[in-house]
Amino acid sequence: MPFIIITIFLCLLIFVFRLRKTKGKIGEKKVAHILNRLPEDQYRIINDLLIRTSSGNTTQIDHIVISEYAIFVIETKNYQGMVYGSEYSEYWTQDIFGNKYQLRNPIIQNHGHIRALKSLLQDYGNIPYISIVAFSRQASLGVTANTPVIYWDQILTIINQFEEKRISHIQVVGIYNKLLESNSDSKETRKEHIRNVRLNEQKRDAAVASGKCPVCGGSLVLRNGKYGTFYGCSNYPRCRYTLKQS
Numbered sequence: 001m002p003f004i005i006i007t008i009f010l011c012l013l014i015f016v017f018r019l020r021k022t023k024g025k026i027g028e029k030k031v032a033h034i035l036n037r038l039p040e041d042q043y044r045i046i047n048d049l050l051i052r053t054s055s056g057n058t059t060q061i062d063h064i065v066i067s068e069y070a071i072f073v074i075e076t077k078n079y080q081g082m083v084y085g086s087e088y089s090e091y092w093t094q095d096i097f098g099n100k101y102q103l104r105n106p107i108i109q110n111h112g113h114i115r116a117l118k119s120l121l122q123d124y125g126n127i128p129y130i131s132i133v134a135f136s137r138q139a140s141l142g143v144t145a146n147t148p149v150i151y152w153d154q155i156l157t158i159i160n161q162f163e164e165k166r167i168s169h170i171q172v173v174g175i176y177n178k179l180l181e182s183n184s185d186s187k188e189t190r191k192e193h194i195r196n197v198r199l200n201e202q203k204r205d206a207a208v209a210s211g212k213c214p215v216c217g218g219s220l221v222l223r224n225g226k227y228g229t230f231y232g233c234s235n236y237p238r239c240r241y242t243l244k245q246s
């Protein structure tokens with residue numbers, strides 16, 4: 001009897017895990033569809049790019065829109081419930097009917113993507129990168145940040161705000177081709193990427209557990225803020241890592 005219960009429980013667990021994964025993929029598809037409405041002659045789009053960084057790690061970027069105005073780097077989230085967070089905090093909170101979950105701050109995630117792109121495209125010099133974090137309308141956003149954290153249907157409005165040409169047409173074509181070439185889209189790289197993400201999360205959790213800042217290695221110190229106590233990095237303001245006291 002207990003065996004059956006355990007089996008049912010495991011199946012449920014696998015099902016929920018799969019569902020979360022597919023939800024993310026569906027979100028990426030919907031956003032790709034929205035981006036397709038941009039005029040083809042001005043905007044080049046790459047969805048789901050997997051690149052290797054200079055340190056040998058891999059990074060996955062949901063959407064990149066390359067234009068003469070800027071390079072837009074879009075992180076897509078398909079979440080439900082209320083989502084709270086700020087520019088620099090390590091975690092954001094998702095609140096579904098009073099059940100709270102932590103998610104890694106997508107602004108920081110996207111900074112990592114832009115860092116990888118900058119290093120890959122360093123020959124192109126100082127080109128403007130715009131970070132956009134976009135949620136589905138299933139979420140209600142309570143985020144205070146300078147980086148645009150918006151809904152999917154607002155992405156084009158943000159992109160259209162950039163009207164000043166700052167990248168040449170030749171550069172746009174060059175960047176587009178370079179990124180396509182760099183896409184390490186094989187099953188093995190995808191698997192390796194997922195393994196690395198988990199490993200990095202474990203490393204960060206281990207650092208936090210030992211009272212160390214996972215970003216710079218400084219010590220975590222308890223501080224008082226507007227909204228109560230939290231852990232901050234001893235290297236503030238150089239490092240803005242924060243962690244909510246739990």
Ligand SMILES: [Zn+2]
Binds near residue numbers: 214215217235239240
């Ligand atoms: Zn730090």
